[in-house]
């Protein structure tokens with residue numbers, strides 16, 4: 237293993253704290269802003285409920301295990317990680333502000349942009365929340381809208397439209413404790429789904445309007461883009477775990493058995509399954525139970541429909557639904573469920589595709605599954621935003637100030 241002192245700063249790592257597993261991915265940021273995968277590891281979650289840490293001690297052990305596995309594969313030790321933040325305690329709000337351009341030349345400088353962003357954030361961030369990202373959507377100078385980079389342009393008024401993404405302060409604090417107990421520093425926090433969006437969505441989809449849906453074990457998270465800007469993020473406390481629990485309670489099987497038959501024989505689109513096909517499973521009292529595969533699909537279908545109905549409701553009430561012209565992209569482990577794209581198309585009434593991790597080099601096969609999409613996305617995001625050279629060894633708690641720095645460094649679109 238490499239000595240800590242001769243560490244290559246281009247080698248970075250991520251942590252995805254999920255309901256069912258904690259994943260760590262180690263990669264190298266290349267000079268042409270791409271990501272090479274060096275190693276990946278995962279361990280079954282403990283001390284985590286609905287992707288939120290509820291037991292620091294237990295969670296830190298699992299984090300350490302996932303990191304160790306990834307280090308072994310990479311043949312490389314790491315001492316810091318980018319940590320994904322997920323779940324219903326995250327939030328996002330679109331906000332706007334207007335400031336006067338009152339310098340001598342009436343030209344927009346960083347000063348006016350910073351003032352506009354400051355005002356926009358102040359309006360929407362309560363004190364018990366941590367700002368994760370400040371993402372500009374567009375600028376308006378006098379009556380001219382749709383401006384991606386206003387610096388150097390002339391006018392009298394500058395308007396800024398931004399999305400501010402926040403997370404619950406206590407959840408962040410507990411995450412910091414668990415990660416540092418596992419022996420690594422935190423480079424930054426990243427909303428996992430925007431990393432996935434960077435990785436899995438094409439620029440054309442983001443421009444035309446698209447939603448990305450990550451269905452994990454305990455949560456379903458959604459982000460929406462339009463005009464190449466992040467317009468929406470949201471989360472629901474429902475996922476693959478609920479499908480497994482339904483199978484368990486209807487067929488009186490253990491959760492482990494139910495999980496196994498869901499993965500092996502499960503289908504979300506009943507009419508695609510033969511009416512005569514059966515599965516034999518042993519119940520807890522050692523009896524053999526025969527289950528019709530079509531019936532199993534009906535059970536799964538009911539819950540999957542409920543998930544997409546809730547997603548549709550969330551998209552409709554936020555106004556994002558009408559902007560998803562390119563449809564929906566599915567990821568997360570539950571995206572592996574057969575027939576899920578058909579249910580998504582039917583309920584959301586838009587084209588849907590399942591995304592696998594592509595666009596990365598190195599041992600890409602190790603992270604191809606949608607189960608790893610978030611951990612890879614969390615690593616891909618700082619690479620694409622050109623943040624890697626700024627990496628410091630000290631933990632950076634993602635305060636508003638840090639986020640503004642990120643914003644100035646990276647967020648003038650089209651540059």
Ligand SMILES: Nc1ncnc2c1ncn2[C@@H]1O[C@H](COP(=O)(O)OP(=O)(O)OP(=O)(O)O)[C@@H](O)[C@H]1O
Pocket residue numbers: 253254255256257286287322451452453454455456475476477480495498499500502568569570571572573574606607
């Ligand atoms: N082949 C499969 N068919 C059906 N479901 C599957 C399959 N493979 C994995 N899953 C489900 O995917 C879920 C795990 O996905 P993932 O690893 O994305 O979740 P997580 O990140 O741990 O959870 P969350 O994101 O909700 O916190 C489990 O519910 C599991 O049953």
Ligand SMILES: [Mg+2]
Pocket residue numbers: 253254255452453568610
């Ligand atoms: Mg997940």
